[in-house]
Amino acid sequence: MKLTKTLLATTALTVAGAAAHAQDMADSMTMVSWGGAYQTSQINAYATPYQAMHPGLEIIWDESSAEAVAKMRAMDEAGNVTWDVVDVVAADALRLCDEGLAMEIDPDVHLAPAPDGTSAEDDFGDLLVGDCFIPQIVYSTAFGYRTDMVPAGVEAPNDICDVFDLETYPGKRSLEKRPINNMEWALLCDGVAKDDVYDVLATAEGQQQALDKLATIKDDVIWWSAGADTPQLLADGEVFMGSTYNGRLFSVIEEQNQPVAMMWDAQVFDLDGWIIPANLPEDRLARALDFIYFATDTQRLADQAKWISYGPARASSAPLVGQHADLGIDMAPHMPTDPNNAQNTFLYNYEFWADYRDDIDAKFQAWLAQ
Amino acid sequence: MSVTTENGPVLSADGKPLKRSLNKALRAQKLRALALIAPLLIFVLVTFIAPIGDMLFRSVENQIVSNTLPNTVQQLQDWDAASGEAPDESVYQSLYFDLFLASEAKEHTRLGTRLNYEETGISSLFRSTGRSLDDIGEDYIDALEDLNPVWEDEAFWYALMTGGDGAAANTALLEEQRLRLAELTSDSFAGDIGFVPGQAVSDLLPETTRAYTAFALFTVVADEDVVAEEEPWEAVKIALVQDLKAGADVASYAGPGAAELAEAQALLAGQPEISFRDAFLALDEDWGKISNWSTIKTYSPPFTSGYFLNAVDMQKSPDGPEARPENQQIYGMLFQRTLFMSLMITGSCILLAYPIAYLLSNLPMRTANILMILVLLPFWTSLLVRTSAWKVMLQQQGVINDTLVWLGLVDDASRLVMINNQFGTIVAMTHILLPFMILPMYSVMSTIPQTYVRAAKSLGATNWTAFWRVYFPQSVPGIGAGSILVFILAIGYYITPEIVGGTTGTFISNRIAYHISSSLNWGLAAALGSILLVAVLVLYWAYDKIVGIDNVKLG
Numbered sequence: 001m002k003l004t005k006t007l008l009a010t011t012a013l014t015v016a017g018a019a020a021h022a023q024d025m026a027d028s029m030t031m032v033s034w035g036g037a038y039q040t041s042q043i044n045a046y047a048t049p050y051q052a053m054h055p056g057l058e059i060i061w062d063e064s065s066a067e068a069v070a071k072m073r074a075m076d077e078a079g080n081v082t083w084d085v086v087d088v089v090a091a092d093a094l095r096l097c098d099e100g101l102a103m104e105i106d107p108d109v110h111l112a113p114a115p116d117g118t119s120a121e122d123d124f125g126d127l128l129v130g131d132c133f134i135p136q137i138v139y140s141t142a143f144g145y146r147t148d149m150v151p152a153g154v155e156a157p158n159d160i161c162d163v164f165d166l167e168t169y170p171g172k173r174s175l176e177k178r179p180i181n182n183m184e185w186a187l188l189c190d191g192v193a194k195d196d197v198y199d200v201l202a203t204a205e206g207q208q209q210a211l212d213k214l215a216t217i218k219d220d221v222i223w224w225s226a227g228a229d230t231p232q233l234l235a236d237g238e239v240f241m242g243s244t245y246n247g248r249l250f251s252v253i254e255e256q257n258q259p260v261a262m263m264w265d266a267q268v269f270d271l272d273g274w275i276i277p278a279n280l281p282e283d284r285l286a287r288a289l290d291f292i293y294f295a296t297d298t299q300r301l302a303d304q305a306k307w308i309s310y311g312p313a314r315a316s317s318a319p320l321v322g323q324h325a326d327l328g329i330d331m332a333p334h335m336p337t338d339p340n341n342a343q344n345t346f347l348y349n350y351e352f353w354a355d356y357r358d359d360i361d362a363k364f365q366a367w368l369a370q
Numbered sequence: 371m372s373v374t375t376e377n378g379p380v381l382s383a384d385g386k387p388l389k390r391s392l393n394k395a396l397r398a399q400k401l402r403a404l405a406l407i408a409p410l411l412i413f414v415l416v417t418f419i420a421p422i423g424d425m426l427f428r429s430v431e432n433q434i435v436s437n438t439l440p441n442t443v444q445q446l447q448d449w450d451a452a453s454g455e456a457p458d459e460s461v462y463q464s465l466y467f468d469l470f471l472a473s474e475a476k477e478h479t480r481l482g483t484r485l486n487y488e489e490t491g492i493s494s495l496f497r498s499t500g501r502s503l504d505d506i507g508e509d510y511i512d513a514l515e516d517l518n519p520v521w522e523d524e525a526f527w528y529a530l531m532t533g534g535d536g537a538a539a540n541t542a543l544l545e546e547q548r549l550r551l552a553e554l555t556s557d558s559f560a561g562d563i564g565f566v567p568g569q570a571v572s573d574l575l576p577e578t579t580r581a582y583t584a585f586a587l588f589t590v591v592a593d594e595d596v597v598a599e600e601e602p603w604e605a606v607k608i609a610l611v612q613d614l615k616a617g618a619d620v621a622s623y624a625g626p627g628a629a630e631l632a633e634a635q636a637l638l639a640g641q642p643e644i645s646f647r648d649a650f651l652a653l654d655e656d657w658g659k660i661s662n663w664s665t666i667k668t669y670s671p672p673f674t675s676g677y678f679l680n681a682v683d684m685q686k687s688p689d690g691p692e693a694r695p696e697n698q699q700i701y702g703m704l705f706q707r708t709l710f711m712s713l714m715i716t717g718s719c720i721l722l723a724y725p726i727a728y729l730l731s732n733l734p735m736r737t738a739n740i741l742m743i744l745v746l747l748p749f750w751t752s753l754l755v756r757t758s759a760w761k762v763m764l765q766q767q768g769v770i771n772d773t774l775v776w777l778g779l780v781d782d783a784s785r786l787v788m789i790n791n792q793f794g795t796i797v798a799m800t801h802i803l804l805p806f807m808i809l810p811m812y813s814v815m816s817t818i819p820q821t822y823v824r825a826a827k828s829l830g831a832t833n834w835t836a837f838w839r840v841y842f843p844q845s846v847p848g849i850g851a852g853s854i855l856v857f858i859l860a861i862g863y864y865i866t867p868e869i870v871g872g873t874t875g876t877f878i879s880n881r882i883a884y885h886i887s888s889s890l891n892w893g894l895a896a897a898l899g900s901i902l903l904v905a906v907l908v909l910y911w912a913y914d915k916i917v918g919i920d921n922v923k924l925g
Contacts, residue, residue, distance in 0.1 A: 070887040095890065098479035098497065172766075177873075208697070222790055223873055237767045351494050358889055359490040365881070366700040368873040 025287040028058040032086040035063035036228075037251060041307035042087070044325070046295040053294075057287075068092060072101045072277060081277045084288045090271040093133035094350055102132035102275040103285075110134070110289055112297040114316035123298075123314045127271055129350055134296055135273040135313035137304065140336035140345070141181050142267035144234055144249040145241035147259045160266035160344075161189035163241060164217055171240025174230045177223035179210075179364040180353055181243065181268050184346060186213035188266060198352050207360055211367045223368070234260050246336050250309035254327060254334070264341040270348040271313065311337035426903075429681075429896035432674035435666065437553040438481045439468040443670040451664035451688045462646035462657075463612070466506060467577075470605035471584055473500035475555050475592070487891050488676065488685075489665040495656050506649040507608045510641070514607060517637050520630055521607065528598040530627035531582045533568020537625060540569045540579070547583040555592070563590035565597045574623050575631075577609040614638050664688050677897035701898065704878040709905070711796060711877070712860040718800045719807040719856050720849060727811035727848070731818075742812075749805040757866045760798040764789040764870070790872030798870045803859055807852035814848030850922040854913065858906060878902060 031047070033039040039061065047059050064071055068088050075081045088096065096102040105111075107128055111120035121128065127135040143163065149171055150156050162169050163185065175182050187197050187206065190213040200206035214221075222239055224230055230244035231252045246267070252258045274296070276288045294300065301312035302320035309331060312318060321331050332338055336345075380388040404411075436443050441464035449457040472478040482496030511521075520526040544566055551559045565586040572579035585606055586597040593600075614620070614635040620628065650657040668686050669676060676686050683699040684691050693699070726745065730738050748756060763769050766785040774780040788794060818841065826836035864879035871877070878898060885895035913919070 067887045069890060073890065095483070098483055098493070099890075100476045100480060225868060236765065238765055354497075355486060355491045355494045358487055358891070361889065362698045362700065366698055369700055369703060369876075 024283050025290060026084075026281075026283040027056055027287075028060065029084045029284070029287050029291065030060045030062055030082055032062045032064050032068055032083050034065045034087065037308055038247065038310075039063065041304050044307050045304040046291075046300055049300070050291055050294055069095055069099075069101075072096060073099060076101050076277075081280070083277055084280065084284050085291060086275050086277065087136070087272065088275055090129045090133055090135070090273065091348065091350055091353060093273065093275050094130040094354060096275055097130045097132035098354075101278055103278045103280070104131045105134055105276075107134075110292060112293055114298050114314065116316065118316060123316050125315060127313050129271060132275050133271070133273055134275065134292060135271050136296065136301065137272050137308075137310035137313055138269055138337055139272060139310045140246045140264075140267040140269050141176070141243055142246050142249065142336065143241050143243050143263040143265075144230070144252065144260050145263055146234060146237060146239075147261050149237070149240045156261065157241060157263050158265060160185055160263075162263075164189045164213065166217060166220060169240065172220050172222055172233075172238065173217060174222045174224050174233050174239045174242030174244075176243060177225045177368070179360045180348075180357070181346075182214060183207070183210040183360065183364075184268070185266060186210040189213060194346075197346075198349055201360075202352070202356065207363055211363065215367075234258065246334075247308050247310050250334050254324075254329065262341075264336070265344050266346060267336055267341070267344075268346040268348055269336065272310075273313065305331050305335070309334040309336075311335040425892075426896050426900050428893050429677045429900050430673045430675070431893070432669060432676070433553075433672045434481055434484050435670050436672055438472045438477055439465065439666070440550065440553075442468045443666070446663070446667045446670065449663070449667065451660060451667065454660065456647070456658045456660060457663055459645065459647050461663075462650050465650065466503070466646050467581060467605055467609065469496075469499065470503050470603065471551075471588075472554065473503055474588060474603065475551070477554055483890070485665055485669065487889075487894070488669060489661055491656060492662060492665065495654055495662065499650070499653050499657075502653050504604050505653075506646070507604070507611065507644050510611045510638070510644060511604060511607045513637065513641070514611070514634055518630055518633060520627075521634070522601060524599055524601045526627065526630075527582070527602050527606075528565070530625075530631075531567055531571060531579060531586075532565065533571040534626040537571075538569035539566040540572045541566060543567050543572055543579060543583055544587075547580065547587055551584060551587050551591075557592075559587050559591050561591065563587055563597065565590070568625065570623065570625055574618050574620070575610060575613040578606060578613050581606040581609040608644070610634075611638060611644060615641075615643060677893040678901075680894050681897040681901055701878070701881070704876070704881060705901070705905070708861055708878045708902075711792060711875070712857050714796055715799045715803060715860045716853050716857045718796065719804055720853065722800065723804055723807035723811055723852065724845075724849070727808050727815050728845075730808070730812050731815035732820075745805055745808050748801070753802060753865060754869075756802055757798055757869045760794070760801065760870055761789060764794055764797065789870050790875070792871075792875040794870040794872070795867050795875035798866050799860060799863060802866060803856045806855045806859060810851035810855065811845065811848035814851070815845050818844045846917075847922055850913075850917055854910070854922065857909075861902065861906060 031042075033042055043061075051057055051059060062083065065087050068086050069092050072081065072083070072086070075083070086102075093102060097104070107121040107124060108119050111124070111134065113119050114123045124135055127138070129135070143157075143160070145157055147156065151169070154168055157163070157169055163173055183201055184197050187200055187210050188194060190209060192200050192206075192209075201210065222229075222233060222242075224233070224242070224244070227245050227248055230239070230242035231248045233239045233242055234252060235256065235258050241263070246262070249260065249262055252260050253262065274292055276285070276292065280288060296314075298314055298316045299320065301314050302317040302322075304310070305312060305317075305321045306323070306325040312321065318337070321335065323329060324331055333340065336342065382388045382391045384391070442461060445461045445464045446457060449461060469478055472481065478496050478500045479493075482493040485496075486493035514521045548559045551557075563586055565583075567579045567583050582602055585600075585602050589595045589597055589600050614631070615638050618631075618635070620631045620635050623631065656662060668688065674686075675691075679685055679691050680694075681701055683694050683702050685694050726741075730741055730745075733741065761768070765771070766787065768789075770788065771780065771785045775782050775785065780786060788797070822840050822844070823836050826840040827833070831839065861877075862879050864877060864883050867875055867877045868880055868883075871880070879902075882895045882898050882902075885891045885898070910919075
């Protein structure tokens with residue numbers, strides 16, 4: 001029955017999708033994003049060309065992605081959702097989907113196929129996490145280090161475990177003030193095989209093991225909570241090495257020319273993309289779907305990489321990634337997905353953290369406060 | 371103008387008792403006053419008191435469990451976690467029907483998220499089970515449909531469930547399911563749905579009719595389809611299998627579909643019972659875990675003390691409240707730290723603000739005004755800018771450390787750690803809250819006549835005695851007002867501690883913010899907030915008892 005229902009719904013939506021161009025689409029759209037360089041890249045790659053195609057469309061930007069889940073829940077309870085398209089990380093998309101706040105997506109109906117005819121579902125592949133998430137970019141959390149603070153006669157750090165090696169690489173580190181990623185890195189450097197990390201982390205002993213490993217460097221860690229912290233700390237020479245999103249490090253290295261270099265080892269891939277709020281009125285939904293169809297096609301995703309060093313989520317976009325719009329340098333080697341950079345990577349384990357986040361976070365925060 | 375009669379009450383000019391006239395006049399006056407403040411009162415009630423009350427109410431509210439799994443929760447009452455065995459078949463059977471409906475309404479993942487706060491792993495258990503619920507009892511449905519294709523026919527089902535034209539209707543069942551769905555989804559399921567279950571058929575097949583009624587309501591109200599044109603859910607067919615196997619007396623039933631029912635019952639008689647328990651365990655073996663079931667049972671009442679227990683580092687268990695494991699205790703320590711640091715900040719504000727306020731109130735007006743601007747200038751600067759400026763000042767490669775190293779007071783290798791700890795938070799917050807201390811102090815001090823101190827001195831007091839015995843006592847109301855302002859602001863601060871507090875300088879409000887915006891555990895956030903509110907009220911009360919609130923002056 002479910003299948004027939006899905007089929008019916010799909011047909012209905014296809015019809016609706018085709019009719020959408022004829023029917024009225026809302027002439028204003030509220031988009032939610034992260035602000036900063038990332039939002040600028042979206043304006044350049046998606047919003048401006050879309051507005052050129054649809055003169056008279058007003059786009060309102062709301063820089064609320066960091067609190068998107070809480071705000072959408074509050075809006076839903078108040079019965080007045082004012083957002084049309086929301087940019088969130090995949091973990092948040094999963095939670096919004098669980099809460100019934102995001103609309104379920106059928107990739108082959110709502111998203112454009114690749115130019116060679118590959119269906120959207122295959123083109124995005126494994127990156128379609130959950131039922132509501134429309135992937136846009138692959139970013140990674142990786143380390144950057146000050147090249148001028150590497151001790152004399154020592155090789156520059158190139159292994160994740162160098163973060164835990166205070167003897168060879170003395171100096172402060174900055175790590176994110178949450179268990180995600182840090183616990184995995186700690187276990188990896190405490191002799192746990194990469195494939196076993198989440199099995200170990202699922203046990204109380206494994207969690208303690210990770211915290212014990214982190215305790216060996218605790219006195220030398222500055223904990224960050226905003227993505228801009230590590231770049232700032234690196235630029236000030238306040239820390240020797242620190243983790244943050246790779247796009248932030250790119251801008252420290254290439255745009256601000258600081259003596260900082262990337263350490264890609266054990267970078268953790270994560271996804272960022274769109275969701276559409278559930279139960280939008282028809283005209284706004286038509287507008288949101290129309291925009292998403294345009295903004296997530298192969299060329300548009302590749303275009304975004306001109307302004308920021310995040311990898312496009314479609315397989316078919318990768319060959320189209322060109323040069324930075326202002327600096328004129330090749331962007332491909334700066335992508336986290338570049339084969340040279342992606343020799344040893346993690347993929348954020350959404351299911352695991354959806355389950356264990358509250359439990360491990362309680363332990364992690366108690367450990368931090370000790 | 372009152373007239374006194376011999377033994378009656380005092381009357382006013384119009385002959386009514388004076389007392390009543392007076393009351394009437396006063397009441398009119400009060401009403402007028404009330405009408406004047408009504409806009410503000412209503413505004414405050416609607417935009418401030420009501421939302422806060424609603425938010426705080428979440429700290430005990432827990433209806434989601436019993437709304438989503440009403441029958442399961444009821445069945446679970448007889449189950450004892452101490453037995454060490456998973457619940458029996460009837461619980462799993464209720465779970466199947468409850469969860470099926472919940473997953474159609476997409477409410478099961480919300481419940482999973484809620485219960486995951488208490489027991490790790492329930493979130494994905496509910497999510498993954500919701501995806502494969504259709505598979506349970508597949509073979510039985512296939513067997514039915516192979517036997518007779520009418521079981522796939524929506525019109526046949528509709529006729530069967532209404533009991534045919536003119537059959538007696540069971541509106542009670544319809545209303546019961548309306549309420550059930552409304553509670554589940556928090557939407558209204560009122561209105562005509564073009565379907566009423568038949569009385570005879572609901573006596574014959576109680577579970578099936580119940581499941582079909584829920585399906586009908588959902589189809590019409592939520593999906594906006596027509597009941598008679600939609601094939602019922604798997605759960606309806608499974609309910610039919612259960613009813614028929616339970617020995618429904620089909621032989622004596624004469625409504626539409628009687629023959630098909632008899633045929634189906636004969637087929638099913640030869641098949642084993644559906645084991646929902648095995649089916650759930652096959653989907654995920656965690657359905658056999660005692661801890662999951664005892665969590666569902668423990669959190670089944672509509673109101674819970676669980677959030678408050680969490681907020682004081684305790685947890686609910688089958689044997690009553692118990693302390694959390696030591697490696698998860700954090701809130702008690704954070705409350706203490708918040709109080710201690712707020713007191714420290716208030717204290718350092720008093721020490722710094724008193725001389726400034728004194729200076730301001732004793733200088734000539736022109737100079738005092740210029741100095742006042744210096745006090746107010748940072749007050750008008752963005753909070754974030756001031757906090758970030760302290761980062762630049764205090765960090766190890768910052769202005770203060772650089773200066774100390776340049777002066778040779780501190781070795782380059784051992785620069786002082788002044789930020790990302792308690793010290794950083796106290797310095798930054800003292801600076802940020804200082805104007806709130808200076809201003810009330812200044813306004814009180816500027817009303818103290820200079821002549822008093824002069825008089826004291828002329829009577830032979832030393833400078834110190836004149837200040838301490840004459841001036842200081844008069845300035846105490848200013849200190850009181852400033853302290854209350856600063857302390858109450860400090861106790862709820864979270865942006866500054868988040869930026870400069872590191873791990874040892876964060877406040878309880880940082881955790882509240884985390885639970886509101888990141889973990890979405892609003893119940894726990896509300897409980898923490900309520901405790902903070904009560905703590906502030908208690909301190910206010912204590913202050914009133916010790917110092918007296920009448921001694922506080924803002925000007």
